[in-house]
Amino acid sequence: MMNLTNRSKVVSNKQMTFWERIYIPAILGGMRITFGHLFRRKTTVQYPEVTREFSEIYRGKHVLKRDDDGRERCTACGLCAVACPAEAITMISAERKPGEEHLYREEKYASVYEINMLRCIFCGDCEDACPKEAIFLTREMVRSEYARGKFIFGKAELVEPFDPAKRIDISKRQTPEVLEFKKNRSYKHNR
């Protein structure tokens, strides 16, 4: 028979020798191994003080982007909510009134936009589905809370700051290839 790995060992039922039977050498051997571990490098990451290195394209907390003029990109089309496999996203749309052109990019916007972070599985499908480049996942973590209600993030937590200097950089997640793909109207996804 062919071996799948070369790690297999032949098991034998041979009688143990005296030294094996008194177990003391085996116990000492085990104690030597555990003692060696006392001085190993610890594997723990001291979380709040030290954060482990994240990938550039880590999928963490969401952000709702603004455009270059600071207007919200989201038009409350609901495609992200449809795409969401965990049904974590809900929204209520509203019509833009005259005089609000500096706040919202298009005639319709989301007056309420909520993501339940306990339901979210951080798959990034919302980001794929969005035709307006409005929602992205960031490298930021969702903080822990004591109450479940606090995990429902509304627009206050999700929309990025107005100040251009404080905008969240998502260029790593939106590569030129993705941008190019999204411009191509011949794909059904982009119509």
Add this chain to the structure above:
Amino acid sequence: MVEQIIYKTLLASFILILSLLVAMYSTLVERKVAGWFQDRHGPNRAGPWGLLQPLADGIKLFFKEEFMPNSADKFLYILGPSLTMFIALLTSAVIPWGPDLVINGQTYAMQVADINIGILYIFAIVSIGVYGIMIGGWASNNKYALLGAVRASSQMISYELAMSLSIIAIVMMTGSLSMRDIVAQQQGFNWNILYQPLGFLIFLICAFAETNRAPFDLPECETELVGGYHTEYSSMKLGFYLFAEYINMFISGAVMATLFLGGYHFPGLDKLGLSPNVFAFVSFMVLFAKITFFGFIYMWIRWTLPRFRYDQLMKLGWKSLIPLAILNVVITGVVILLNQ
């Protein structure tokens, strides 16, 4: 006379507080050591290096719900943990903690009670120790608690035999049952472990079994018995049981250091020409270092070895340790006879 009484009271209180403090911090050390053995840090959030962790644990235990099963025997239920704690603290009375102190020209022995049957006293107390567990397990009116208690009592009785037999060899060599005499005979590097290596090994193994520490922690075997004899206990009553285990560790470490590792003696220490009180203090620290060493061994073993199966435990106790201990007694007797 009055001074002696005041001194003894102070010494007893000091040893009581010391055992409680040591037990308190053993819980932290245990968790730290466990962490290091498993490539972790152990608790390090409460205070620097987690030094306030025992305090936090204690406060937590005090504030937990005092639960008592409806069908429990109320008196025995409370008696169980109290007895365990009481007996754990009682053993320290006969341990000589250091050489005599000299204050105002009077000598004071650093031993609460120098009774001439010190070893018998220790055995008596250790045997009563099983009552605390048995009563607690019985009073809980819970099958797991009862099974754990039955296991504990049969285990402790089995291992007490081998333990006593291994000590008999020491008594034969020393010719005295007093702890003070046994320590006095081990002056310098004349330690009993050099003459009784087999006896020491047997005593060490039995000490693990007597304190219900891994790999002999079958009475509280969580995989089979939920929590063993303290399944139904909560709050500070549970705390007493867990605390008593650490006090037992400390005291049994002291007993082993006294009987086998020369007590407070260290080679060359008495030739340094220190003043009596400084010498007493240094000797006490030497004894304390030996106890700490045993405490570390306890933890080292616990985080290395898996738990025995019950039949293996009984086989080891009755078929290996007791014959070996008897053999040890016979060999010791023959050697003593030949040297006369």
